[in-house]
Amino acid sequence: MVATTRPETMLGDTAVAVHPDDPRHQGKIGKVIKHPFTGREFPVIAGSVLVDPKFGTGAVKVTPAHDPNDFECGKRHNLPFVSIFDEKGLVTAEGGPFVGLDRVEARKQVKAKIAELGLERGGKPHAHAVGHCQRCNTIVEPMISTQWFVKMEPLAKPAIEAVEQGKTRFVPETWSKTFFHWMNNIRDWCISRQLWWGHRIPAWYCAACQQPTVARTTPEKCAHCGGKDLTQDEDVLDTWFSSWLWPFATLGWPDQTRELRTFYPTTVMETGYDILFFWVARMLMAGLHFMKKVPFRTVYLHTMVTDEHGDKMSKVKGNTIDPLEVAQKHGADALRFALAWLTNPAAQGKNIKFSMSNVEDARRFANKIWNATRFVLMNLDDYNADQFADRTTEGPDGAEFDLPERWIMSRIQRATEEINTALEDYRFAEAAQAVYHFIWNEICDWYIELAKARLQDPAQAGERWKIQGTLVTALDAAMRLLHPFMPFITEELWQKLPKPQGAPQSIMITLYPIADPRYVDDATESAMALVQRVVATVRSLRTENNVPSSVRPKVVLNVIDDYKKTILDGYRGLVSEQARLGEIVVRRAGEPPTGAVLTAMAGDIEILLILEAKADSGPERAKLERDRATLTKDRDHLAKKLANPQFNEKAPRAVLDKDRARLAETEAALAKVEAALARL
């Protein structure tokens, strides 16, 4: 008794296989079976590969001409290969009484005939794995036919060696494992395709001797018998069979063109990881075979772009996006930036979940850049680019520029460094995010804001050209850093920026920024960080306590060291402007002011906001209590850590010093919070 999901194929059976160790079927191996319909006689064979004794009845019918596994089995056991379907899916003469039936009809009738003869032994539901056409869902019928293959092993070997020797490397490197696994187990490549268009296979069959003649041009006569009646193979070549020639065929090969000499091999091949075998590995093999050199030195593989649910885009499913439509709606820059933002080196099984909201975010970013540039241009009426050309952080008198100018110059270098490093490592998302952060959070949120009031202040007219020049410098750097990610808007805006004599005609031919260590300024950055911290804390205090933006309260800053006093004293104007304050007093110590006072801590700096009248102390108390909880937790954690003798003994000096300093700061801040709470 055998089980089958496809009864109709029994017409082509030429054996029944059982497992050699299966006690149920021991005596049957070698016996001959008579086919109930065709009358054909065939053996019961022992098949340890094909048969899983735990599955079904432990006996399997073998149809070598219509099943890939049975085909292999048929070769192993020298079984006849009986084709029971023709190319239209109709039963051939081999099918005996069923001849001429469509395969679907044949299935019904074979089943009925089995029942009629009393041979049916029941059935049960079974999830089968018969192949279906992806587009029309028709069952695919495996059949035997003559097709052309490329012998892959001799081609694979040099490619494996090239990767082993590092002539081509994968980014991320982990893909070389997958590559080796596939290449070491490579199968011959079937290049025949039964499509109605494409390059016809250059093989001709002789009517006289049936032998194939393979030639570059249409042959006059059969290479074997000289026969003149030749017919070309109907099949066409697999598309990848021409694609694997891409790296050199596109450059004029087989002619030794200038382009071929210049661009072969190329540097980076970039594609989705699903293309690794289809194309990348094959280009590598073809390149080594025809050009004797690898086609590219680096293969960058990114994850697949899927829809927002993580489903692979496919025309059949209808979840594809049309890049041209997206570009039409949101701009090519937005589309490009959105993809860059999401593109990091491929981790297997992960993908880029592409959604329109990413494109919309990128478009907002483009809008932001546009407006920032507009602001700068609006303030350049009296600006002379040539005057500023060689100045960056100090004036002709040798005097340093003001804090914001020195700060953004330093930040330009940091951003440039970060972006370049990320790009060199193929971490495109990180690079894109770094540009975004630099432009939005540093240039727009801080530098432009710090520039505004000073540009309008008649008392600072002498500073004006420095601020203007620095704004232009920052935008110039920003546009050039962003250019690979948003080529169109950056060119447009860059063209509008004032430039000194002799500047390049297009942003495309400017140099990509390189960090200049001369402008990296740690002291300036930490001073600015202090200003930012105090401003942020005051803003938070005001917002949480509903102090309207029209009110400009006086503030007292109690600091615990001279460094902070000097910095905050020196930049009271900036703090006052950004935090919308009135008078600012910075002091080392003093009695807490009486009356309507709001208190908050910026690290260990105590901020006392003095109001006309104080209303509800609830929000202030809640915030101070939250601070107290956090600070207490931090203090306990640090104290416990530092009390551990093994920590003191084994931890690096720098870590110890840092933690000790942090404990001291935390304790000081906590004491001030406690005092403020007591006063409430």
Place this chain on the structure above:
RNA sequence: AGGCGAGUAGCUCAGUGGUAGAGCAGGCGCCUUACACGCGCCGGGUCGCAGGUUCAAUCCCUGUCUCGCCUACCA
């Protein structure tokens, strides 16, 4: 079944041996003369689970669970 990955804030994802970050989403307040495609502020995470190594683990090791991808197979 074998191979390869991933599990971190509501979502999408960064990240580092020294007490966690972004974008978006959410809440509150603002038309503060570049931008409401905006500005300011706020909330939110025992970094899948269990062991181990270490002075110290989200990060290293082992096991485990879940999810995904690739390859093979499913009479």
